[in-house]
Amino acid sequence: MSHTGRTMGSAIRITNGRVYDPANGVDGCVQDLCIQDAKVVAEVPADARKIDATGMVVMPGGVDIHCHIAGPKVNLARKLQPEDKRLDVVPSTPYTRSGSGGIIPSTFATGYRYAAMGYTTAMEAAVTPIGARHVLEELHDTPIIDKGFYVLLGNNVFLYRLLKEGRREEFREAVAWWVNATKAYTVKLVNPGSDELWKGRRNANISDLNENIDQFDLTPLDVIRAFIETVNDLGLPHPAHIHCNNLGHSGNATTTLDTMRAAEGRRVHIAHVQFHSYGGEPGKNPTSRGPEIADYINSHPNITADVGQVMFGKATAMTADAPLAHLLKGVSGNKWVNADTENESGCGIVPFTYQEKVYVHALQWAIGLELFLLSKDPWRILLSTDHPNGGSFTMYPKLIRLLMDREFRNDEIRKVNQRAIRKTILGDDLAREYTLSEIAIISRAGPARALGLKDKGHLGVGADADITIYEDDPDREKMFSTPRYVLKDGKLIIADHEFRADHEGRILHATPAYDPDIEKAIRPFFEDYYSIRFDNYAVSDRYLHNHQVIPGQIIPAVQPQ
């Protein structure tokens, strides 16, 4: 570790680490890892700088497939909660900017905290198209990690009109245009159909996937089908990313199953599925239908999901699902933000605290664990807290310990509302303990594969040199909280647990082909119903800074297993 002045362009050999690289079938083998510039390579010159990883665990950098870390709603939630930041300060260091922490850290603190946990990629999961410039500006100020965002199109009035009129070809072109115009990674649907009722019918919501969306002669199910099909046809690297209808409502597992069935074997990602796995009657206390949802995902290889685990403590409901946030305002009595975006989206924000002794909160916590523990394919049921909705991303190490350490888990289970536990399978002393390899899958290899990021989530030759080195520790929470070394693009960012450099990560985005003529159809709608000019809407390349276009992939529909 003598040369501190080296930057990118150097060769590094990580020696004697126990490597967990499940994508390449490497399961804890002691081997060297070579890095040249920003990539993993087969060999480096003998005078390459060495990092001695003897006795340590080497994994690809973590990849977060679903979090809320930047953009218009995140900044509102950040401004909303000064009380949450006073006690969690982030001083500057010789290498890094200062910031504030709490449940919604400042942008710099967000990047550093992901890196300090060994994560090197994170995807912001919900941005209004008109807010794309804003999210790109914030992501530019989110250091170290690579990042991208999913653009909200599931309540888009113009797209609804095309669907209503049966103009499917133009719908497809318009979706592709919007992804390009905003520099997004894929398409996000949130509670499809609800915005029109929320804004236009005195804060109503839609609860039935077959109900008509006011004047559109469309149902949420029509919208869901159209987007799943179109995003698959366009071959975006990641499929339609869906926040199902009825989030948080008792009995919503039925809606979730119907949504997944609508994919008919096509690729789809179900976001924070824990919040969508409830039994019981609407308006009454929920029960768990976690096992049923886990079964369905297990047997349908076209589906990926992130769990959206609830962790006890401070959270913030922050969602394009405005009716849900209004409901939580009523439940919690907390301050509330609602933010309508013309023709595109709704949004709600409510600070929230999950408590161990509260039946519903404990049940949500337990259902998340059920989903993890019943998962038969760690490549498809992925780690998330839907940060900050279920809890902070900084809780991932604790969540990993819950999955890896049966005794710790049972101790924690005993602390929470037992009436809730009895509604789940968690009281049965489940034996399953995730292995390090499985953790590497749910937190790196799996999300990278689901995102179509071929150079991430693994350590084979040609992979991005985003690498985390942990000191092995039976306390898995401690181990995963404080990696000894973190490399980003081959640059040593953290050594001996301390920052040694700053770094600007890349914006990851998709550029599906489209027919430019579609602009002729979109333009008049802007003139009538938007408040900015069509010509000022698309985001220019200037906002990309460091960036990388991720190529698409066409994956045919598959049959259930």
Add this chain to the structure above:
Amino acid sequence: MSEIGQNLRVVEHATCTFCGCVCDDMDLTVDLDAKRITKAKNACTLGRAWFAEHTIEDKPPARIDGKPATTAEAIEAAAQILAGARLPIIYGLSDTTCEAQRQAVAIADLMHGNIDTTTSVCHGPSGIAFQGVGESTATLGEIKNRADLVIYWGGNPAESHPRHFTRYAVTPKGMYIPNGRKDRYVVLADVRRTPSAPVADLFLLVKPGRDFELLWALRALVKGRKIDPSIEESTGIPLATLETLVERMKSCRYGVLFFGMGLTMTRGRHFNSGAILALATDLNEYTHFVAKPVRGHGNVTGADNVVSWQTGYPFGVNFSRGYPRFNPGEFTTVDLLSRGEADAALIIASDPGSNFPKRAIEHLKRIPVIVLDAKDTDTTELARVAFRTATYGINTTGTVYRMDDVPITLRPAFDSPFPGDEEVLTALKDRLRVLLNEKRGGALRKAA
């Protein structure tokens, strides 16, 4: 006098940054020889004046102690001042780009100084109220498309934001407002009958300093509580008028409450802002309702956003401990100056020398001041180092946020010989890093 140059071009879809409306539908005719805008299609009178006034003045790019200097010399002088200060403060920022604002926060962070924006003297109370009670809000296009009840409180948009009525909220046709003005009911509440009053179907002449009482009475009525008829005596508005208004508020489909500095900067301040935000929130139990501060400066909303995402707090942020702390009243600029605490000031695109309280201006005169501005002001007069910078939106591109948080990219009309704020601040930051590094014994590394 002079001939009109033939070298004309039209910049379409340009943006006016004169007020918080940030109209992005300007088609500017530019005389490239004369370096001036000869026509601004779609602009209001204020916008037209803003565009017409901008010419390239034959002035030095900087002054140090009143004497002409180069930009580089001024950067060196400014960096020396800031590096030697114990509590340097940064203020202004609402009339520059987000890109420049980012650099300003970086400088405050680097020098462990203080940063504050003009928000602290306009809608700061709204920011504080937001932190307390939240907000139901919307982009202006949503209001154009849906709002059938539009209420303005404590503002005079006809004079301060001339196109607010015509472009966004009163006259335009929208998706569910097919007949424009006819489909909306408009209310104006203010302490005097301003030129905005004629637009309203109902005008409420509020007794000065009684906004809070009136708003609180409306909240009570919304919740079905009894209000004593003496409310008329205390606020100037008869109970029956209030009852009818509340009925209308609860039965509209999409209501909006716009509020201005007449509410936020008078007796009650953040209590007033809090009351109006809470009123909109309460109404969401019955129908859809939003509230919006009508922000003044072109990019004050961008300043709120940038300072928030970089520090967690919207204005009045202090870095003296090496991390951001927020405390309005302590870290707001008027207070830091009036108490005589700041020992150097970097003022960006703002004129506190003309609009701050006397005590604050007196202290500004005592300490070294660095100013970035496109024009001469009272503040450039008292500055030790004054940079003449290019005007955002006219000479430089960049990002601004409209009052409803919608970000827009500026399209410059013609080049300026003067550097932009971002350029000056970036150079200043780099030089300051070197100086502070020496001072702190090499502790600062080159950050990304």
